[in-house]
Amino acid sequence: MNDPEVRLKEMLQKLRERRFRITPQRLAVLKILARSENHPSVDMIYEEVRRDFPTTSLATIYKTVTLLKELGQVLELGFPEGSNRFDGNEPSPHPHMICISCKKIVDPPLDSLSDLTSEAAQKTGFNIVTHRLDFFGICPECQGKN
Numbered sequence: 471m472n473d474p475e476v477r478l479k480e481m482l483q484k485l486r487e488r489r490f491r492i493t494p495q496r497l498a499v500l501k502i503l504a505r506s507e508n509h510p511s512v513d514m515i516y517e518e519v520r521r522d523f524p525t526t527s528l529a530t531i532y533k534t535v536t537l538l539k540e541l542g543q544v545l546e547l548g549f550p551e552g553s554n555r556f557d558g559n560e561p562s563p564h565p566h567m568i569c570i571s572c573k574k575i576v577d578p579p580l581d582s583l584s585d586l587t588s589e590a591a592q593k594t595g596f597n598i599v600t601h602r603l604d605f606f607g608i609c610p611e612c613q614g615k616n
């Protein structure tokens with residue numbers, strides 16, 4: 471995991487370069503994304519921000535997340551059903567473990583990813599530019615609930 475403080479500074483710098491005004495509400499969104507605990511959806515971010523700033527609009531959350539995505543500061547995980555989730559702590563492509571029961575998403579610490587990437591490239595002749603690798607299953611907490 472990256473240092474959330476460092477990630478927050480990087481995000482702020484990119485947004486300032488775009489002359490994006492940092493309001494307290496937008497800063498709250500950035501802080502949540504810099505940690506990206508449980509890879510939040512826009513709705514999850516919205517609920518958390520509204521605890522401190524009850525007048526925040528969903529549009530504010532969308533606008534901030536969309537701009538960060540455009541700037542390469544957040545990774546979007548799209549799902550055919552259900553809402554998309556975001557990782558602002560590690561915006562470059564990486565594998566995810568997804569619990570199909572509680573929808574928790576975590577980053578597995580993997581050593582073999584670069585081996586897998588080079589093997590796939592070697593065996594297909596592809597020049598790989600990005601990847602998406604998701605593992606679906608039941609997390610340890612959900613396994614404990616029978």
Ligand code: ZN
Binds near residue numbers: 569571573574608
């Ligand atoms: Zn679970």
Ligand code: MN
Binds near residue numbers: 564577
């Ligand atoms: Mn992640």
